[in-house]
Amino acid sequence: MTNITILTGRITKDLELKQAGQTTVTNFSLAVDNPFKRDDTSFFDVVSFGKTAELLNNYCSKGSKILVEGNLKQDRFTDKEGKNRSVVRVVANRVEFLDSKSSNQGQPKQQANDSFANAGTDVDNSLPF
Template sequence: MMNIVAITGRITKDLELKQAGQTQVTNFSMAVENPYKKDDASFFDIVAFGKTAELLNQYCGKGSKIGVDGTLKQDRFTDKEGNNRSVVRITANRIEFLDTKTQTNKQNQAEKPNKENPFANDNEDISNSDLPF
């Protein structure tokens, strides 16, 4: 039998790295847009362990675009009121960083002009006589 999930989307909230025994773990939610319907997204709960969780927390944050390969896992439990509950999560086996915290922060601050642009050319265009070759 196969249990394979592959999704691409954006992290919906700030990440929190926790310690579970000897292993690091992070739980997060991801929004995945529907490519066929505007303003429609699905939200998935994801858990990552070990080095994957550590790197995710180091390089990504709320709004970061990532790709996740993993498996579905259903956890069944009884709540405080005695009701049977079920939660389906994706356990991440591999995460691909499609942008970083820095890129996400730049996107969020896009309306603020960049004061120092090393590539800005406030002068006129360069003429052929200015070139050394």
């Protein structure tokens, strides 16, 4: 069985890097426009871990355009009122930064060399997304 998700959209709020045990984690929402219907946007919850989370935190902010490749994960839990709940998130395995370096959005929060900025990401603007 296959569980692959690819989304292209814009980050909806500034990212916050958190520590979860020995791993770094970033949760964010991605706004994805429907290319076939005007004024139709979906919002997807995304979580990233480790180096991917660190790179997103260092080089992206609210409004940054990115491509996320990952898989869907469903978490089930019981809330405070005893009701069963379910949350579906995209677990990001790979992220591509899609903003141009000259645009105002997606500017690095701090100066870094290009080899570090592209570590763990494969930027390919030829994708049809």
